[in-house]
Amino acid sequence: MSDQSMKHPPALWTLFMSEMWERFCYYGMRTLLTLFLVKSLLKGDAEASLIYGAYTALVYAAPVLGGRMADSYLGYRYAIILGAILMAIGEFLMVAGTDMFGLDAGLRESLMLIGMGGLIVGNGYFKANISTIVGKLYNDGDPRRDSGFTIFYIGINIGALLATTVVAFVGETYGFEYGFGLAGLGMLLGLFIFWGGREKYNHVPNIEITEAGREKWLGMERWKTITVLSLLLIPLSYVLISKNEILQYLLIAIFLYVAYQLIAAGIKEGPVWRDRMIALVIMMIINVVFWACFEQAGTSLTLFADRNVNREIFGWMMPASMTQFFNPFFIVTFGSFFSWMWIKLSQMGKNPSIPMKFSLGILQLGAGFLVTLVGLMFVNDAYQVPLLTLVFLYMLHTTGELFVSPIGLSMVTKLAPKSIAGTAMGGWFLSFAMANYLAGAIAALSGGEEGGETLSVAEGLDKYIATFSTIGYVLVAFAILLALLKGPINKLMHGVE
16 A cells, blocks of 8 residues: 555644644643532532533533534534534633632532533534544545544544643642633634634535525524524533433433434444444443543542642642643553554454454553552552552553544444434444443542541542452453453444454
8 A cells, every 4th residue: 555545634634633622622621620629619529520420421412412413404514613612612601610700609600510511512513523524534444544533533632631731730730710711712723723724624525504404493594593502502501510410311311312313223224234333332332331430530530649649750749630641641652653553453454353442442441440559559658659550550541542432433433324424423422421420420439538528548548449449350351241242243343343
């Protein structure tokens, strides 16, 4: 294969940069969120973890609607622009929710929740559709597709790396308001890049507002009506975050509905597509397991770092939120190698199947949690484990992630019929929603508190290690089970690799 044939479409780099700054916005806010809730709004660990879990769950559930609206009415470009604007507004409302303006705690919390709503709805329009455009840059069977998604994934993690270093440091050192404000400016930059590079991706199918979107509905063209109605989802998000106990039932109901839609669409396309949609639903469930454990990073692992990790480096104390930077750092470090590796293994005929890649990823995730047992052997008098504990934990989590996340994005664009590409991608992100809610529930059970009482530092350490090691052992067992089931799942995929 020639070097020329392996070059990627120019639009990939525009989408790379746009997504990079959108992720800078999202991860910048998310990196600070748990500590902001605990230290500024004085929430307990469990309540903060559940708010965080509900918020991140809704962030990933929103693309179900965002993908469907773009497929049917809005087109991909307008949906992404609308999402970027709403996210920027949401971030600046988060600034108003800090103590910058001396507002009372109740009003600050309301502004924070409204800002979260803007970020949720905006992300729903942005996230699923920009990933769908990446998939549509490549023809069916193009060997560059996995590599292209891995490159795109590096962009995501450069944004996350900048967020978890720059925004985390600014937010914890100078004030949460400056961190949230910086994240909002990043989103505006991503919007300008996406709009400025529009000529490079204008050839993509369904990029424009559709004919159905131009039809009149409720007195306006449908795309305008949908834009107005989208704003009403912000107060709904407010309610679902503040009353997060009802969210679990809503997520299960949506998941069952989307699974039915996907399988029904597959049945209409024929037996092969039916089997592929069944395989996609199975992989969505596996994805929930992986990310429910992986997403401890923003909650239990950050609070663990704040209380039970020695973060001093040559006299400088690393902010606790900044420990989240290890993950995107390792993504950027290893991402290019993985991009190259998948192509070479494919050329050699030794590329692992998708279920096997997921199994290996889950195995590494479990091994990362078990590293905490090693760290416990080197605990100091302040009941703190060495910083290297988190370095090795995040390194294993990251290599596991590279076996799962970019491969999963690519898998969806391969398995789904073109007619429901956006809906399928939205369904994939719904599995992240369920995982994030579950992650918040797991975090609420670990460390910090028990029976409403605050634990001592020593008791908290014991509880964190017990939780993390249990997660590790369960994941290792699950990885082995998935490896044993890879054959039947591969048959359902009908040759998709």
